[in-house]
Amino acid sequence: MVRVGSRDESPDQTGFAHLFEHLMFSGSKHVPSYDQVAQNMGAENNAFTSNDLTNYYLTFPAPQLEVALWLESDRMGFPLIDQKALDTQKQVVVEEFKERYLNQPYGDAWLELRALAYQVHPYRWATIGKEISHIEQATLDQVHEFRQRFYAPDQMILGINGPYEIQKVEEWVTRWFGDLEPSGTQRSTYAMEPPPTGIRRQEKHGAFPAPALYMAFPMPGRASEDYHACDLITDVLSRGQSSRLFRGLVMERPMFSDLNAYVTGDMDPGLLVVSGHCAQGVSVDEAENAVWDELYKISNQGPSHDELTKSINQIEASLVMGRTNGLNVALNLCYFEYLSQAEDLDREIDCYRKVTSERIQAMAAQLLKPERAAILRYIPNEQDNHG
Amino acid sequence: MGESTLQRSKRPIPEENTPLTWGWPQPWIHSEGYPKIVVLNQGNEPFLRIDIQWNHGFWFEQNFLSTRLMTRMLSEGTRQRSAAEWTTAVDHWGGQIRFSSEAEHTTASLMVLDRFLPQVWPLFLEAITEPAFHQDELNSIIQSKIQHWHIESKKVSFLAGRQLRQMVYPFHHPEARLSTPENYEAIFRDHLLEAHHQLLSSKGMSLSVCGPKADVVVPDLMDGLQRFFPHAVLESKSGSSPEQLVVPNPSPSEAFVPKADALQVSLRAALVWPPKTDPLYHRLKILVTVLGGYFGSRLMQNLREDLGLTYGVGARLHSYQNHSLMTIQSELMVGSETLALEQIRFEMDRLGREPLSVPEWGRVRSYLRGQLMAGLDGSLALIDRYWDLESYGLGEDYLREYLRNLDETSPADLMELASQFLQPEHLVVATAGPSA
Numbered sequence: 001m002v003r004v005g006s007r008d009e010s011p012d013q014t015g016f017a018h019l020f021e022h023l024m025f026s027g028s029k030h031v032p033s034y035d036q037v038a039q040n041m042g043a044e045n046n047a048f049t050s051n052d053l054t055n056y057y058l059t060f061p062a063p064q065l066e067v068a069l070w071l072e073s074d075r076m077g078f079p080l081i082d083q084k085a086l087d088t089q090k091q092v093v094v095e096e097f098k099e100r101y102l103n104q105p106y107g108d109a110w111l112e113l114r115a116l117a118y119q120v121h122p123y124r125w126a127t128i129g130k131e132i133s134h135i136e137q138a139t140l141d142q143v144h145e146f147r148q149r150f151y152a153p154d155q156m157i158l159g160i161n162g163p164y165e166i167q168k169v170e171e172w173v174t175r176w177f178g179d180l181e182p183s184g185t186q187r188s189t190y191a192m193e194p195p196p197t198g199i200r201r202q203e204k205h206g207a208f209p210a211p212a213l214y215m216a217f218p219m220p221g222r223a224s225e226d227y228h229a230c231d232l233i234t235d236v237l238s239r240g241q242s243s244r245l246f247r248g249l250v251m252e253r254p255m256f257s258d259l260n261a262y263v264t265g266d267m268d269p270g271l272l273v274v275s276g277h278c279a280q281g282v283s284v285d286e287a288e289n290a291v292w293d294e295l296y297k298i299s300n301q302g303p304s305h306d307e308l309t310k311s312i313n314q315i316e317a318s319l320v321m322g323r324t325n326g327l328n329v330a331l332n333l334c335y336f337e338y339l340s341q342a343e344d345l346d347r348e349i350d351c352y353r354k355v356t357s358e359r360i361q362a363m364a365a366q367l368l369k370p371e372r373a374a375i376l377r378y379i380p381n382e383q384d385n386h387g
Numbered sequence: 388m389g390e391s392t393l394q395r396s397k398r399p400i401p402e403e404n405t406p407l408t409w410g411w412p413q414p415w416i417h418s419e420g421y422p423k424i425v426v427l428n429q430g431n432e433p434f435l436r437i438d439i440q441w442n443h444g445f446w447f448e449q450n451f452l453s454t455r456l457m458t459r460m461l462s463e464g465t466r467q468r469s470a471a472e473w474t475t476a477v478d479h480w481g482g483q484i485r486f487s488s489e490a491e492h493t494t495a496s497l498m499v500l501d502r503f504l505p506q507v508w509p510l511f512l513e514a515i516t517e518p519a520f521h522q523d524e525l526n527s528i529i530q531s532k533i534q535h536w537h538i539e540s541k542k543v544s545f546l547a548g549r550q551l552r553q554m555v556y557p558f559h560h561p562e563a564r565l566s567t568p569e570n571y572e573a574i575f576r577d578h579l580l581e582a583h584h585q586l587l588s589s590k591g592m593s594l595s596v597c598g599p600k601a602d603v604v605v606p607d608l609m610d611g612l613q614r615f616f617p618h619a620v621l622e623s624k625s626g627s628s629p630e631q632l633v634v635p636n637p638s639p640s641e642a643f644v645p646k647a648d649a650l651q652v653s654l655r656a657a658l659v660w661p662p663k664t665d666p667l668y669h670r671l672k673i674l675v676t677v678l679g680g681y682f683g684s685r686l687m688q689n690l691r692e693d694l695g696l697t698y699g700v701g702a703r704l705h706s707y708q709n710h711s712l713m714t715i716q717s718e719l720m721v722g723s724e725t726l727a728l729e730q731i732r733f734e735m736d737r738l739g740r741e742p743l744s745v746p747e748w749g750r751v752r753s754y755l756r757g758q759l760m761a762g763l764d765g766s767l768a769l770i771d772r773y774w775d776l777e778s779y780g781l782g783e784d785y786l787r788e789y790l791r792n793l794d795e796t797s798p799a800d801l802m803e804l805a806s807q808f809l810q811p812e813h814l815v816v817a818t819a820g821p822s823a
Binding site: 102 | 393395396398399401402403404405430431432433434462463470471474475477478479480481482483498499500503524526527530531533534535537538540541542543648649650651681682683691692693695696697698718719720746749750751753754755756757758760761764765766767
């Protein structure tokens with residue numbers, strides 16, 4: 001995991017961390033083809049970029065660990081990125097931009113919602129970038145400067161999960177990563193988002209298949225001691241088919257065809273989001289009012305003992321089941337080390353258990369106010385309206 | 388950056404591979420009157436996964452869409468409990484229950500922490516055997532499905548995929564039937580009751596139980612099975628195959644679905660191949676991997692890495708009892724679809740004319756061996772693999788046969804196979820996007 005994400009980009013050069021992730025598969029000084037070596041190992045590999053980090057991962061037969069460390073250390077320390085690779089990957093990323101964000105209904109929701117919810121913080125753009133032109137204009141010099149700044153061992157966390165003796169792992173990691181020089185890069189500095197001072201609304205009119213609603217509320221960052229209470233707000237609202245929003249507003253009083261509440265879980269203060277598509281014949285005004293009713297309820301009265309027990313049991317089950325996947329464990333080790341320390345992964349369930357109903361209600365009352373909301377609404381044209 | 392004395396150009400020698408071994412679900416020996424049960428006593432985490440599968444899917448339904456809506460409605464209340472009561476009870480114990488119907492199979496899955504099994508197991512069986520199918524909940528689900536349909540219908544991938552199905556399958560085949568909002572609106576509670584009766588009376592129900600304490604809990608599960616299932620169903624043992632649906636080789640053709648405001652073109656292409664039970668299937672799987680089944684595949688290298696026409700392109704095999712469908716799919720830069728299709732045909736043709744180089748074949752073989760190992764790593768992966776084979780009447784020997792094919796197949800064998808099965812002129816192609 002590399003401690004660089006879209007929050008480290010400059011506003012006129014967005015999408016760069018993600019573009020760079022693509023370029024990291026272009027080969028390195030001593031390993032001209034990353035993919036060919038990975039395939040020869042019997043490995044499956046990929047990567048993803050978020051606002052806060054870039055994660056490269058590899059699963060492979062256990063005896064190949066040293067080969068994997070050699071392979072990864074070479075591209076992290078000595079990547080070879082030329083103009084041809086850059087030109088090709090710019091085109092590929094532009095197509096990814098279209099496929100994921102532009103060429104499907106509501107695909108641009110997160111581009112719009114971020115820009116509405118954040119005014120100064122770099123979370124105001126998505127990892128794919130603010131606009132296609134930023135990707136198209138990326139130069140090779142910028143690529144090299146970015147690499148020198150962020151792709152060094154002091155910016156990385158290595159997570160390994162497998163049947164290994166720790167001494168052997170340490171020996172191999174030291175051998176292959178030990179001579180890579182640190183960059184000394186300090187954490188990026190950027191303006192933190194000031195508290196919102198009034199409701200922000202945006203409406204998009206067009207040939208949408210149904211009205212849709214996205215409501216975002218600023219919330220504490222992932223490392224905050226209040227994070228788990230915020231996460232539990234969304235669990236009570238929408239985790240499982242018995243949740244308040246699903247049972248109440250999708251099934252019993254069908255205002256939405258789907259409706260979810262979730263937290264973004266960002267390192268810096270993030271968002272608590274409620275989003276859904278309106279049911280047939282329901283206007284976006286009616287749907288929004290119904291959501292506000294539910295938000296007021298949880299702000300005025302916390303979850304019952306049974307509701308809280310239910311959420312904790314659901315979280316425990318998910319955490320236990322998640323531990324059966326080796327890749328998932330390795331990713332989580334990295335993430336928790338980035339957040340605080342890897343060992344905290346095992347204490348996560350305790351953090352949820354400590355949260356009281358009163359704390360959830362207090363956090364909901366503090367966060368879920370109209371004057372803190374950023375609301376994006378999709379309104380279909382009359383002739384295309386199926387809603 | 389220092390390189391010190393390290394010889395980075397020299398790849399380290401991996402530790403010796405140990406022989407590939409794996410655990411496998413074992414039959415639970417029991418008296419007459421129960422369905423087939425297998426047990427995988429494996430895993431380190433304190434939870435259980437229980438799957439029930441029927442050899443019955445939506446291809447065999449009497450009323451279009453009724454099986455899919457029926458399985459969705461299984462979690463919307465029982466004769467004893469309202470939907471709110473049932474879902475609250477399951478969620479309260481952290482249980483995760485999923486019902487799904489595929490073309491030829493229907494599955495019910497339960498994942499639950501060990502200590503909550505006694506509470507959740509009866510709820511699971513109650514939903515399967517005593518669903519209420521309330522009309523109010525059905526109406527909500529139908530309206531949600533229709534909204535979802537309207538959203539999907541704006542996507543070029545949806546349009547191209549539907550077009551392709553109609554071109555590949557004969558008009559009387561259930562796969563050629565395309566859903567519309569009107570089809571959903573035509574389903575009522577009686578249709579679900581009929582679909583449910585058809586499911587429970589179908590032959591071939593079987594179970595798997597997986598977890599570190601799987602063998603300990605099976606006797607307790609038996610009581611529930613006897614209590615909830617009619618005796619006739621429990622006696623129906625495994626093995627009754629669904630009726631065969633013939634899929635002749637379709638005529639090669641191309642079709643285009645216009646979508647004026649699209650920013651990309653979706654391309655879908657297909658060939659009908661032999662089923663998973665055919666001895667050639669192992670090698671066909673290898674062949675489709677070479678063509679488009681991994682990051683280093685011919686299509687990914689050509690269309691994405693060399694030409695930059697797409698974010699991704701892939702080829703894969705979809706298995707059914709009496710055939711498999713090899714599909715190629717990609718979302719392409721507008722205006723590049725002709726070039727992309729030329730390159731797809733070129734790569735198909737090349738595989739039938741030139742043997743793979745030794746290094747490429749080595750990479751593909753290693754990659755597939757690694758994939759197989761990953762697919763057998765851990766109890767959940769193993770049980771997925773078990774069902775993947777059991778669904779076709781296949782067993783663990785199939786994996787050994789696959790490994791043997793990986794070892795013994797040569798580039799010349801693959802070239803011959805490609806010349807027979809990857810003929811570009813037989814391709815059925817559907818595209819959707821803005822008009823040229």
